[in-house]
Amino acid sequence: MTGPLEGVRIFDLTRILAGPSCTQILADLGAEVIKIERPGIGDDTRRFAPPFIRDADNNDTTESAYYLAVNRNKQSITLDLTQKAGQDIARKLIAKSDVLVENFKTGGLSKYGLGYDDLKDDFPHLVYCSITGFGHTGPYATRPGYDLLLQGMSGLMSCTGDPKGEPMKSAVPVADLMAGMYAAVGINAALRHKEITNEGQHIDIGMLDVMVAFSSVMGMNYLATGKLPERMGNAHPNIVPYQAFETADGNIILAVGNDGQYQRFCNFASIPELGTDPRYAKNSGRLAHRDELVMKIRAVIKEKPSNYWLEGLQKEGVSCGPINNLQQVFEDPQVIARGLKAEVEHPLTKGRPVSLLRSPLRLSKTPVKEPIAPPVIGSHTDSVLTDLLGFGRDEIDNLRELLACQEMERTSA
Helix, strand or coil, X not given: CCCCCCCCEEEEECCCCHHXXXXXXXXXXXXXXXXXXXXXXXCHHHHCCCCEEECCCCCEEEEEHHHHHCCCCCEEEECCCCCHHHHHHHHHHHHCCCEEEECCCCCCCHHHCCCHHHHCCCCCCCEEEEEECCCCCCCCCXXXXXXXXXXXXXXXXXXXXXXXXXXXXXXXXXXXXXXXXXXXXXXXXXXXXXXXXXCCEEXXXXXXXXXXXXXXXXXXXXXXXXXXCCCCCCCCCCCCCEEEEECCCCEEEEECCCHHHHHHHHHHCCCHHHXXXXXXXXXXXXXXXXXXXXXXXXXXXXXXXXXXHHHHHHHCCCCEEECCCHHHHHHCHHHHHCCCEEEECCCCCCCXXXXXXXXXXXXXXXXXXXXXXXXXXXXXXHHHHHHCCCCCHHHHHHHHHHHHHHHHHHHXX
């Protein structure tokens, strides 16, 4: 069985996180992703370290864990887009590609003749996806965008964190990763349009746009009421009790999703009077009396250890769970059963397997690709130039010499 995007070729001009996370999703789904990197430099995230992955002698390699997070199942070629020879090769590869994905600043590729307007007439079939901080229109269009900036500008940080503390970002770079997901969705929609019409188009992904959409229920709560959401720590703005609680030996999550679960929780916790109290019986009442109710629940839960609550409440059909660290996550039997960690070979580790994350997608007829280690910089340059463009050995060697000479002239000028 092949992946659903088998036969689709991606010309990948992305780096850092938002763009590579998008093209990794497409690669997992079976697309051929050709990652274009700067000679001798490569993707910036190769140097976002430590930590590096380690070899069989337990020595650091030159590959960062950060880079490995979003570059599995790709090929890497090095190409100097500042040189005409590099631009010519890029256009030849674009002619053989279905999709181009880039996350340069708005207009950044135009100086190389590789912007959407430069290519759309010559390659009308091309799906061209741009990922930027603020999109290609509006007063902020030319500004650079970084995950932390977008978390702040989108309002996410204003309603994240302890009520008495400072605004907090998410530990995971959600602006980058959500932009990558939306880009992948848009590309698949554009490929469907292309399948019907043989017509490409431009996809304009702005990370601020994505994060405003990501505000979801918080954004709608504000739009519906005009009231600014406040930071609530781990509490839920619309459901009580739905937050973290301290136990006798740790912490748990209690996520009471409806009035029936609340009644069962109260009975199991030996506080049936809180279940029948008219102030708390309905969620609307629990919201109105949040502080006093949560204080009473805290006192009860803190009396017993975590396992008492987790095992007992799960038997009662009350939603609850542990707060795991990452070691506990990867030792969790559910995570193991779903195969969310993969062991792969890597050319720099001297036979020592490298652990990677797997795609969470499970398709019964067109499964995702088995993980292959993210490529070493330029490791597919020769094979791509030979197999796709028909370059001979002498032609590749001459091209390398030409680009090296041009680079020396450029840097010495």
